[in-house]
Amino acid sequence: MQFKRIQVLMIILFIAVDLFLFNWWRSGRQSDTQVTNASSNVIQEMRRQKIDLPQFSNKREYANYIAAKPDYQFDETYQLLPTYSSKIRQNTLEVQFSQRHNIQLPTQKVAKKIANAQGYQHNALLTQLADDQSYYSQTMAGLPVLSVGGQLIFSYNRKQELTRFTQTKVTHIKRLRDERVTITEKDALIDLYQFNELNSGDVVGRGLLGYDTQLTVNGYDIYLPVWIFVVTHSNGKQQLVKINAFTGENLTS
The missing domain is CATH 2.40.128.690 (YycH protein, domain 3-like)
Structure with a gap:
């Protein structure tokens, strides 16, 4: 009988302490x-x-939080372009356009085609910081990549003709x-x-x-x-x- 009374008292005490701690926490919370x-x-x-x-x-x-690796393969980009001068340097594809052989320089439409075909989206904020360049960002989990990896950066002349671009990609996301x-x-x-x-x-x-x-x-x-x-x-x-x-x-x- 005495043991049961002690049990009841302990339960009541536990509930009282629990209520006190909860109210104390709530009073200090904004x-x-x-x-x-x-x-x-x-x-x-x-x-x-x-x-x-x-x-x-x-x-x-x-x-x-996302983990991803740099991508070294740019086959999709090569398929979208005529035979222009290109090279890969430190995980970055660099493509140079010229007017040799009376070939006209590409326009912004070509840049959009290259970007859209690979899922890059125009990044107006980064473009705002650049002179004569436009940025297109790769996306991960519905959001744009903002770092150096995952960017298509197009450069233009005064006639808004495309003169060169660089591309970085991420994979194994x-x-x-x-x-x-x-x-x-x-x-x-x-x-x-x-x-x-x-x-x-x-x-x-x-x-x-x-x-x-x-x-x-x-x-x-x-x-x-x-x-x-x-x-x-x-x-x-x-x-x-x-x-x-x-x-x-x-x-x-």
Whole structure:
């Protein structure tokens, strides 16, 4: 009888402690409303600093860590081109066009054909940073590759004729672990401001979520999702800034 009473008392004590710990945890936890208010305050502060912000999204996406290897095979590209001068250097296909033998230089339509046939998508943000070039990015898990690997870069002359291009590819793409939620475009902008990457008079373009690589393990490049933005500073210079879309870490070089 005494033993049963002790059991009942222990159960009651356990429940009481559990409830206490839960309430203590909840009281110290910021509510969604508090987080939203704090974010809004930072955005207002940025605008008071005359930082021109884009029409940002507050939508959360899901992404993975991804492993992939550089691809050395460019047979698909060769089949799309006439016999132009080409070579492979450090995992990169380099193709040079010329007007020899009265052959006209290709136009942007040819560039789009080469890119679309291999699943590369036009990357307006990276193109914005380049003079007389257009970027097309390979995609992984629905997002563009933002690093050097997985890019088609076309160069043009003043007549917008194609003079050369380079291509890199990734293959053996593997998703690592389950999908995780990413920070929003708004969160990334706030992180950039708190890391002092945004200053008074800066103009920030729309962000782009994609995959960038940070390290190599056993021959595989490891990619993680990042938010990138083009910032035009008050002196007119443009800068590419990056935020880790999982942790909010500043990856700007």
